[in-house]
Amino acid sequence: MKYLPINRDLFIKNRKNFMAQMKSNSLAVFNSNDIYPVSADSTLPFEQHRDIFYLSGVDQEESILVLFPNCPKEDLREVLFLRETNEHIAVWEGEKLNKEKALETSGIKTVYWLQDLEKVMAEMMALADTVYINTNEHYRAKIETETREARFTKWLLEKYPAHTVAKSNPILQRLRSVKDTIELDLMQKACNITEKGFRRILNFVKPDVWEYEIEAELMHEFLRNRSKGFAYTPIIASGNNANVLHYIENNQQCKAGDLILFDIAAEYANYKSDLSRTIPVSGRYTERQLAVYNAVNRVKKEATKMLTPGTLWADYHVEVGKIMTSELLGLGLIDKTDVKNEDPNWPAYKKYFMHGTSHHIGLDTHDYGLLHEPMQANMVFTVEPGIYIPEEGFGIRLEDDVVVQEKGEPFNLMQNIPIEAEEIEDLMNQ
Template structure:
């Protein structure tokens, strides 16, 4: 792995918290992800299933974690199954975890090779009454591929039909949404790498460069700082491309007088950061661009203050909508009649700001979190308002990542990434 070792106390604590929520005499199973084929013998780069990583720190394929806190056999209360490594694998694929290093990574003392799974699992299931299966119930999930986890669940339920079944996902949604300090430090590291990338491109962007050249500058800086690269597909959208919310072609030339919107961020140790900035390609904002930019920035700053313990995500978005409506009235983009006659299900401000303001983030860019439950301290959220003006040829989005505090305003993990108009212009014109 490119990243430095993570303190295994994080994973020990995560398992302890998960097991404390399990039903009596139950076990839970977590699988690694597949390596997905492309064609011929080509594959996509491996990405570990975030749940097994959260609970073990194991970051390789063909791995299974089973936790069974009430198991009468103490050695089987936490068990890892790994693909057996050997000299051939070490030469052709690189070193894999052996049993000693698996313990150093995860804190799990009992480690078997994967070929022992069915025998050991049969013993554990003979003791257990309930089995927890791990489904993906994230509100944005759209899954067309059968995952390794899904295949295993199908096999498990067919082989052991007499067991009661429970779901891991609701427990993980709650646990993963509230971050340990070690996790916050890892997200901060990702944000710091993102900052280095952004500062690098401030000196690079000028009329005539291509969006993909800017993408390459970000990638260079991310990789040289121990990141695997982008936390999500980067958006580098100059001119009116910024009005396409998920513009990812990044293939246009940057023109004098236009703005360029970045929604680009680094990952570190599988933890995401998520940044948006909008800068002038020529190094100076026009008065109109500056007015719209500052309106978006004011909404971001005021919205951030609303992310406090006890707040409800849906209510928060209603309040942010009121902030944006006020700014759009001030910019002359809406008038009072627009607001008075608006459709409550699609308020007038949605013409110019059609997406949400905040989402959970952590191991996934759109991380786990039950949106109907109150916000808690140590949850990490994005704050990303925008105003999109196709008729004027530009769009502006600004986004920071913040940690909810027990009291007071959230802590901004991107506090050192330039965002004020004057600072960006100064840095671009040094």
């Protein structure tokens, strides 16, 4: 890993919070992700399953965490199973966690090698009545590949059919959505790296530069600051490409007079940031571009103020829609007749702003969080309004990551990243 060691107190606390919500006489199991094949002997870069990382800090493949808080055998209340390491593995693949390093990372004292899994699990399952399985129930999830977690769950339930089954996901959705101060520090680090990348490209962008050249500049800056790279597939969309919401080809030349919509951000220690900015290729916004830009920025500022404890996500989006409607009227993109005759399920403003304004962010870009439950302090949300005008050849989106506060306005983790049009122009023309 490129990131610096994380204080294991975070993982100790996370496990304590999770176990406090488990049923009596129950255990829970969490698996690492697979390393996914590409072809021949090629594989995709390993990405750890966020849940086992959240609960243990273990960031390597073939790892299993078992939690059994009221096990009569005290040494089996928290157990890690790891792939056994040796000198051969160290030479060919690099250093893996040994038992001492696993304790240092996670705070878990009982560590077995994977070859002992079935024997130890048999002992633990004999003492438990309920087993918590870990399923992906995120509202955006679309899973076509059988995961390591799913294969393990199938094996476990076939081998132990008499146990009651419970779900870990509802507990994790609530716990992971409210960030610890250590997590907020890690997310701030990711945002700070993103800032470095964005400031770098403000000095780099000129007419006729290619979108992929900008992507390369960002990757350089992210990697040199201990990030693995982009938190998600980057969007660098010049001109009309900005009107494709998930444009990821990044293979076009940036022309004088056009805008570039960026949806780019760094990760750090598996924690994500999520930034959108829209800048002028030539270093100056036209009058029309500036009018639309400032309208989006005003919506963003007003939307940010509404992210307070007790707010419901659905109600929040209705209110943001009203603000956007007012701005679109002012820009002449819709008129009062459009609003009067609008479909309540697809309001008039949706013609130019068709996506949501905010989502949870944390270990995942679209992080855990139950959207039907009220917002709480220390939840982190994006705020990302946009206006997309294909007929005028540009689109604008602005986005920051903000922390809900117990009192007062949310704290913007990206407050130091330039966003005002005048500042962006000044920096591009230095």
